Amino acid sequence: MxxxxxxxxxxxxxxxxxxxxxxxxxxxxxxxxxxxxxxxxxxxxxxxxxxxxxxxxxxxxxxxxxxxxxxxxxxxxxxxxxxxxxxxxxxxxxxxxxxxxxxxxxxxxxEPLWVFVRDAVPARYVADLAGRRLAVGAEGSGTRVLALQLLRATGIREGPHVLGTGGDEAVQALLKGTVDAAFFVTARPFPQLEPLLRTKQIRLMSFAQADAFAQRFRFLSKVVLPEGRLDLAANIPAADVNLLTPAAALVAR
Incomplete structure (x- = not known):
């Protein structure tokens, strides 16, 4: 990336x-x-x-x-x-x-949205995350705003299972199994997300409905992360992954 x-x-x-x-x-x-x-x-x-x-x-x-x-x-x-x-x-x-x-x-x-899910969680669609423990980003972060927008669009509302955890804290929570999925918005997956990308019990979610999300939320675009793009030797990711990405803007007052 x-x-x-x-x-x-x-x-x-x-x-x-x-x-x-x-x-x-x-x-x-x-x-x-x-x-x-x-x-x-x-x-x-x-x-x-x-x-x-x-x-x-x-x-x-x-x-x-x-x-x-x-x-x-x-x-x-x-x-x-x-x-x-x-x-x-x-x-x-x-x-x-x-x-x-x-x-x-x-x-x-x-800056793509990266959603990592524990492999034991059978989630193909965002809606499949209903009832799961989700780290959606800290208060004040764009990650949290975007995560909540996508969750609400698929019928998932905020509750005790939607946690204001982000960044390194969310990485560790997912590795320890205290959350089932975690959301990150970043243009640079390395080094922060590398432990998640290299852990077999965790997978990077491919947005099956990426085109539909991009049409509903006009600030989003669909991008494809090709198989092996992040690490050819280790073949990470192991297959093409559909990601959703907003663009970072420079704004002045």
Whole structure:
């Protein structure tokens, strides 16, 4: 999946350069310091923010990277009257496209939804996860928003079995068997998701209804992860996998 960065990386750089150049023509001139909400320190948002910081520094602009829990917190910071941020990464589908006071600069990369299920759970469809213990992502994360949207669309409502667990905590919960399935949204499955991809008792769910989901939720696209794409020698995944993916956007206030 590193191809996502190879493909979208130049676009991200152009966006950052465009932001820096455009700032020269804004009247009145903006401050020489800009704050960007990035997400988790090891995530794709943080990596892109660090690239932006390097590029903007060449133009004399200091970019302060603010670590957050994810897209929902990023949106709150963008809309905060004081102490907020100027720019943020926002996962597609977490905000209305016409949100007052916000401007989408453009999409920077796609970030697929990865749903891992314990092999003992016979789940072919999302609806098959009804009644199972689900780690759907932490509060404030785009993962949680997307997971709940898909679950509700298939008739699964929130309850004690839907847990606000995400990231490394969700990985460990699935490995220990304290949850039956876990949701992750990331453009970079390695290294975080590698233990799940290499554990025989856990499988990556292929969305059998990917086309239907993509038609219902217009911010989603279907992508196919080819057999062996992540590891040719170990043949991971062992078969083609249908994934659903939103796009990460750079949004300014």
């Amino acid at each position: 590193r191809d996502f960065f190879k493909f979208f990386g130049p676009i991200a750089i152009l966006l950052a350069l465009g932001f820096a150049i455009a700032s020269r023509y804004i009247n009145p001139a903006p401050p020489r310091q800009v704050r960007i909400a990035s997400g988790a320190p090891q995530g794709a948002y943080a990596e892109s923010a660090r690239r932006y910081r390097e590029i903007l520094a060449r133009d004399g602009i200091t970019l302060e990277v603010v670590t957050t829990s994810g897209s929902i917190e990023n949106l709150k910071l963008l809309q905060a009257p004081t102490g907020g941020v100027d720019v943020a990464f926002v996962q597609g589908g977490t905000a209305a496209p016409d949100t007052p006071g916000l401007l989408s600069i453009g999409s920077v990369f796609i």
